[in-house]
Amino acid sequence: MMVSTKGRYALTVMVDLAKNAVDGYVSLADIAERENLSMKYLESIISMLNKGGMLESLRGKNGGYKLARDPSEYTINEILLLTEGTLAPVNCIMQEGVECEKAATCSTLPLWAGLDGVIENYLSGITLEDVMSGNRKKMLGEYCQKCDS
Amino acid sequence: MMVSTKGRYALTVMVDLAKNAVDGYVSLADIAERENLSMKYLESIISMLNKGGMLESLRGKNGGYKLARDPSEYTINEILLLTEGTLAPVNCIMQEGVECEKAATCSTLPLWAGLDGVIENYLSGITLEDVMSGNRKKMLGEYCQKCDS
DNA sequence: ATTTAATCCTACCTAAGTGGTAGGATTTAC
DNA sequence: GTAAATCCTACCACTTAGGTAGGATTAAAT
Secondary structure: OOOOHHHHHHHHHHHHHHOOOOOOOOHHHHHHHOOOOOOHHHHHHHHHHHHHEEEEEEOOOOOEEEEEEOOHEEEEHHHHHHHHHOOOOOOOOOOHHHHHOOOOOOOOOOEEEEEEEHHHHEEEEEHHHHHHHHHHHHHHHHOOOOOOO | OOHHHHHHHHHHHHHHHHHHOOOEOOOOOHHHHHHOHHHHHHHHHHHHHHOOOEEEOOOOOOOEEEEOOHHHHHHOOOOOOEEEEEOOOOOOOOOOOOOOOOOOOOOOOOHHHHHHHHHHHHHHOHHHHHHHHHOOOHHHHHHHOOOOO
């Protein structure tokens, strides 16, 4: 599994905020209840989003979180990267300038690089707005049966 | 990480066999030495490939393995599926007919389904022959700088 | 027939990552 | 000052990853 619950829940939280924090802040307790997820676990996840500059937060009573930008200005790629660290499908492709020692002669490396590119390309092309508004055509593309009807 | 060493080594073994087992069988010891991988570990991996019908094996002295078909008749998708079990990027998408209970109302599901489709589409479009022969254009596609020159 | 070299099979093990839980400190609105 | 919220630091059970170990079985060569 490439994307763990951390990344999945992070996206769920972002979508929830996009839908529900239109004016003012929304508390984590509200999100957890709406999405039926553990509030304590979400706490650690939303903390990453907050520190990564994705959110604005307000402490104290009536506090909570809201998006720092417009939903159309977040790519899914950057949201997932923040919580997952990397989205590379294998750990042998270059990360932070460090490449595998066998890279020069490895027959399989171009495959993994290509796969990585395809994934990044897909996730960078979809915004939080697309997910929030249910843009099936963009998300499912040619695989979508309902998109024609 | 979506693809573990199991899948990566499985592909490495397949490529090695495609290159070296052109006539007759090749022993696991030879493969392990050539690829600089633990023979004992490879043993468990090649066993999956063998049971999955990807290989033909011969026991006893001068035995070993060879491909069951022509390299052009294996997709990377089926090789990886055999060792990894699944290539789904998240565990909330439908597997073996079992779908998430929240599927009907989940905003993020189409995204994961789309991502899954993109991955499967890519890996199904590339054959063992492509990897073996270093078909960079097919593997790297638009991301390949060297492909033009 | 015996040796040798190979696959096959079962069990085990350590380290890291996943998916949380627990408890309290701090901040701010009312 | 109190209630309700974020923030922060530990901890923990379980699963998976990435192997290792040892022997049983098979088949070719001598």
